[in-house]
Amino acid sequence: MRKLTTLAVCSFISLPVLAENISIFSCTAEDGNQILIQKTGADYQFSYGKILFKNPAKQVLKNEGSYVATGSGFTTSALEMKSKSHSYTIEFVQPRGTNVIDSPMLYITKGNNTTEIKCDTNKKVGQHFEYSKMNIL
Numbered sequence: 564m565r566k567l568t569t570l571a572v573c574s575f576i577s578l579p580v581l582a583e584n585i586s587i588f589s590c591t592a593e594d595g596n597q598i599l600i601q602k603t604g605a606d607y608q609f610s611y612g613k614i615l616f617k618n619p620a621k622q623v624l625k626n627e628g629s630y631v632a633t634g635s636g637f638t639t640s641a642l643e644m645k646s647k648s649h650s651y652t653i654e655f656v657q658p659r660g661t662n663v664i665d666s667p668m669l670y671i672t673k674g675n676n677t678t679e680i681k682c683d684t685n686k687k688v689g690q691h692f693e694y695s696k697m698n699i700l
Contacts, residue, residue, distance in 0.1 A: 588642065588653050589689045590667050590682035598669050598682065600642065600653065609644045609651055611669065611680075616646040620693075628652045630698040637665075640692055649673050655690065664688045
């Protein structure tokens with residue numbers, strides 16, 4: 564009985580740790596690399612290829628490039644993260660009333676130079692943006 568109680572307590576203690584990493588955005592780029600933004604505690608963690616960094620979630624959601632814009636038949640969503648002199652912006656479009664994700668892209672910007680990296684839409688693209696906390700245009 565004591566072993567069972569210990570096991571149960573350990574299981575409950577580890578649950579918050581497991582629940583901490585929440586996928587905000589994920590896709591496989593056309594170059595085969597995974598693009599991933601995860602919420603880990605109070606931070607967003609960005610990864611693409613060998614690039615890996617964190618920003619405070621509150622700051623990411625306040626960035627000029629993080630927004631939700633509603634058009635007549637679609638919604639454009641973008642999330643901007645920054646590391647050193649680079650800006651990394653995920654952007655996609657969703658037709659109104661659907662869960663379909665169109666044109667998912669990663670824009671990597673340094674100064675006036677921008678590189679576009681397309682997500683492979685033949686593979687799974689997932690998003691769980693925190694819309695209630697974002698800039699609404």
